[in-house]
Amino acid sequence: MERNSRRTSKTPKSATVPSDExxxxxxxxxxxxxxxxxxxxxxSAASRELNISYQSAANHVRRLEQIYGARxxxxxxxxxxxxxxxxxxxxxxxxxxxxxxxxxRISVLLHDVRSVLRVGVPQALFHHFFPGILQDFRxxxxxxxxxxxxxxxxxxxxxxxxxxxxxxxxxxxxxxxITQHLLGTYRLALVWxxxxxxxxxAPELSAFRERPFISYESGQIVRERAFxxxxxxxxxxxxxxxSASGTTxxxxxxxxxxxxxxxxEWAASDEAxxxxxxVLNGIAPMKLWFAHTAFLGNxxxxxxxxxxxxxxxxxxxxx
Numbered sequence: 001m002e003r004n005s006r007r008t009s010k011t012p013k014s015a016t017v018p019s020d021e022x023x024x025x026x027x028x029x030x031x032x033x034x035x036x037x038x039x040x041x042x043x044s045a046a047s048r049e050l051n052i053s054y055q056s057a058a059n060h061v062r063r064l065e066q067i068y069g070a071r072x073x074x075x076x077x078x079x080x081x082x083x084x085x086x087x088x089x090x091x092x093x094x095x096x097x098x099x100x101x102x103x104x105r106i107s108v109l110l111h112d113v114r115s116v117l118r119v120g121v122p123q124a125l126f127h128h129f130f131p132g133i134l135q136d137f138r139x140x141x142x143x144x145x146x147x148x149x150x151x152x153x154x155x156x157x158x159x160x161x162x163x164x165x166x167x168x169x170x171x172x173x174x175x176x177x178i179t180q181h182l183l184g185t186y187r188l189a190l191v192w193x194x195x196x197x198x199x200x201x202a203p204e205l206s207a208f209r210e211r212p213f214i215s216y217e218s219g220q221i222v223r224e225r226a227f228x229x230x231x232x233x234x235x236x237x238x239x240x241x242x243s244a245s246g247t248t249x250x251x252x253x254x255x256x257x258x259x260x261x262x263x264x265e266w267a268a269s270d271e272a273x274x275x276x277x278x279v280l281n282g283i284a285p286m287k288l289w290f291a292h293t294a295f296l297g298n299x300x301x302x303x304x305x306x307x308x309x310x311x312x313x314x315x316x317x318x319x
Contacts, residue, residue, distance in 0.1 A: 031095060032099070033050060037057065101161075101177055116144070119167060120150075120155040120167035122150065124246050134146070136312075137305055140304050155169050156175065159175075159178055164293075166305060167290075167292075168183070172287070179292055181289065183309055184287075184288050185286060188262050189263060190260065191262070192259075193254060194276050201278075214243075214253045214258060214260065215240060215244075216243060216244065225286070229280065229282060247263050292306070
C-alpha cells in the first residue's frame, strides 16, 4: 500500500532554515489590505471595504513591502490608481483563493463559541469506517466537536468555499490551496443477485449486457470507472436502470434483485444476502485521499484525524 504525501518538499543540505523566532511576523491584516488593493486597483476602494483610512491602507502595504524586501505597488503622482510590480503580481497570485479561504474560516471561527472541525466524507465510507475512526479520535481528542458532511461530488468546492476543514475522498483535488495525503487503495467489485445463477468465478461480462445496471449518480468517480470498464469489456454501454447517491442504496437495490452494479470491494461483504460478487482486477485500484486546507496542515486536530484515518484504511485489502 502506498503511503505518500502528494505534496512534499526537500530542503537542500546547504540551506539554513530560519527558526520561528527569526522569521518576520506578518499580521494577516497586512496581507488582507494588499490583497484588496491589488484586486480593486486602488487604496481608496480597499480602505472603504475594510473601513479604515486611506493612509492606514497605504501604511499596511508599505509595511508589507518592508517585510517582503521589495516594492509591491507603484502609483503615479496625482493618480489614485495603482499598478502591481512583478513582485506584487507574484505575491498576489500566490495568495489567490487560499487567502480568501483563510479569511472566510477566520470569520466562521470568530463566531463559534466552541471549536468545530468540519469534515466531508462520502456516505459509504462514513458508515463503513468512521465509527472505528471516531473511537480512536475521541481517545486523544475528546474536547472538539466534529461536524460531518456526507457528500461526494461537492467536497472540493466546499473546501474552497471555506465550508470544510478536511475531507476523505476518492477524488484527487486539483487546487493548490488543498493538500492531500494518500491513505490507501482498494479494488472495485462486480455485484449481482445470486438468483441470476451466474458463477462467481471469472463470470463472462457478456452475460450482463442486457441486464439492468444499478449505479451511482452522475459525476461520481466509481460510476465513471465502471461505465468505462463495462463498455470496453461488453462491447456496449451497460443498460442503466437506476442511479442512487451512495453505496448503501446501490447495494440495497442489488440485494432486492433489481439489477447488478459495481461497488467498492469492502462494501460487497460476504454477508450480503442473496448477492454474488467478483473483484474486477481489470479496473485500476481506487485511491483514497485525506485532504485538508493547506493552512491547517499543522493543526493538531487535523493531524490526529489524519492519523486515525490512516490506521483505519491500512486494514483495507492490499491492491
